[in-house]
Amino acid sequence: MNWFIFGYIISLSFILQVQTEQDIDPNGYIIFCLCMGRFGNQAEHFLGGLAFSKLINRTLIVPPWRTYKNIPYSEWFQIESLRSYHRVIDAEDFMQNLAPRIWPPESRIGFCWLSADRPKSECQMKEGNPFGAFWNELNVSFIDTDTYQLSYDKYSINEWHELFPADRYPVLALKGAPASFPMLPEHRQLQKYMDWSEQIMNEVRQHQKTLFNNEPYIGIHLRNDVDWLRACADVESLKTRSYMASPQCFDQSSSTHAYVTHKICYPSDDEIFRLLKNIVLHTRIHNIYVATDKRPMIKEIEEHLAAQRVQVKHLDPWLPVMDIAMLAHANYFIGNCVSSFTSAVKRARDVHNLPSAFWGFSE
Numbered sequence: 001m002n003w004f005i006f007g008y009i010i011s012l013s014f015i016l017q018v019q020t021e022q023d024i025d026p027n028g029y030i031i032f033c034l035c036m037g038r039f040g041n042q043a044e045h046f047l048g049g050l051a052f053s054k055l056i057n058r059t060l061i062v063p064p065w066r067t068y069k070n071i072p073y074s075e076w077f078q079i080e081s082l083r084s085y086h087r088v089i090d091a092e093d094f095m096q097n098l099a100p101r102i103w104p105p106e107s108r109i110g111f112c113w114l115s116a117d118r119p120k121s122e123c124q125m126k127e128g129n130p131f132g133a134f135w136n137e138l139n140v141s142f143i144d145t146d147t148y149q150l151s152y153d154k155y156s157i158n159e160w161h162e163l164f165p166a167d168r169y170p171v172l173a174l175k176g177a178p179a180s181f182p183m184l185p186e187h188r189q190l191q192k193y194m195d196w197s198e199q200i201m202n203e204v205r206q207h208q209k210t211l212f213n214n215e216p217y218i219g220i221h222l223r224n225d226v227d228w229l230r231a232c233a234d235v236e237s238l239k240t241r242s243y244m245a246s247p248q249c250f251d252q253s254s255s256t257h258a259y260v261t262h263k264i265c266y267p268s269d270d271e272i273f274r275l276l277k278n279i280v281l282h283t284r285i286h287n288i289y290v291a292t293d294k295r296p297m298i299k300e301i302e303e304h305l306a307a308q309r310v311q312v313k314h315l316d317p318w319l320p321v322m323d324i325a326m327l328a329h330a331n332y333f334i335g336n337c338v339s340s341f342t343s344a345v346k347r348a349r350d351v352h353n354l355p356s357a358f359w360g361f362s363e
């Protein structure tokens with residue numbers, strides 16, 4: 001080997017080593033569990049938590065998603081893309097490479113938001129599902145817990161720094177995501193830093209070919225399990241524009257609705273036929289992709305739109321994230337305004353200016 005190159009490699013690996021040694025963020029780290037709900041809720045909490053980690057200027061330890069187990073963020077999305085917004089490190093990477101130095105087991109304290117009159121013994125980081133599993137799969141236990149009463153907005157940041165200085169608390173481990181639900185409208189645009197992983201994109205392309213021979217398709221989301229029936233039963237008596245994910249329709253649109261109606265929350269079959277038919281006629285797309293938690297309505301849709309010769313496909317994937325990715329890449333999308341599953345799809349589409357509509361709204 002050429003000695004010059006050899007020397008170069010030696011000094012390069014020396015530099016890299018020194019760099020990793022120094023790679024510790026003096027402003028500290030923050031981690032929290034995405035422990036509420038399924039993908040849609042977790043995604044809203046993730047974006048809110050991402051915004052907060054930037055506000056507080058700590059590196060975000062990117063938490064895994066929760067299914068029946070922890071799924072590393074990078075399986076579904078690209079960690080790299082988050083870096084153009086803020087400093088991040090993957091949770092497993094952090095646990096293996098940094099935690100032994102800056103967050104050894106004997107220093108691990110967990111923090112819960114709890115009102116001041118509640119004792120800190122009520123802050124149980126690993127109590128309940130999926131809290132216990134989340135931390136166990138990261139091999140984290142806590143020697144102590146404490147509570148805080150701060151909010152997650154920019155006006156509270158000085159208090160955060162006073163209560164949790166980075167030199168004393170290099171890692172802030174919070175029980176819940178430092179974010180509101182539904183998410184704040186100004187955080188929706190952070191979606192643009194969430195790029196799908198190659199693994200997900202390959203699967204999407206595969207399904208698009210097998211199901212639709214790569215032709216255009218309309219994606220629809222039917223949220224119609226029995227829990228939703230109950231959730232929507234009394235929605236009109238609330239007279240609210242903000243019910244679960246519904247701000248996504250009421251904030252921006254020139255909506256003629258004063259508040260969330262039952263038809264918006266739990267559209268009838270007739271409403272589904274009406275709007276879908278309009279979109280089919282308008283776009284001349286005849287392939288329909290259905291994602292649902294219960295009733296795909298395949299036969300019903302094919303019958304009612306027989307004149308339009310539609311073809312309805314339902315993948316019923318093992319992981320709902322595949323449905324989200326398929327809907328995010330559809331040529332047109334119709335979703336449920338109140339659902340955070342729909343809002344995850346809608347945001348991913350808005351980034352690319354793809355058209356979307358909602359059941360119960362005229363189109």
Ligand SMILES: *[C@@H]1O[C@H](CO)[C@@H](O)[C@H](O)[C@H]1NC(C)=O
Pocket residue numbers: 025026027028057
């Ligand atoms: C935020 O943290 C980074 C990295 O530790 C540091 O370089 C930067 O100066 C901090 N910004 C502010 C406004 O404190």
Ligand SMILES: *[C@@H]1O[C@H](CO)[C@@H](O)[C@H](O)[C@H]1NC(C)=O
Pocket residue numbers: 091092095096137138139
């Ligand atoms: C947790 O510990 C197990 C067993 O030692 C190990 O295989 C796994 O990689 C660890 N996980 C993390 C995130 O460090």
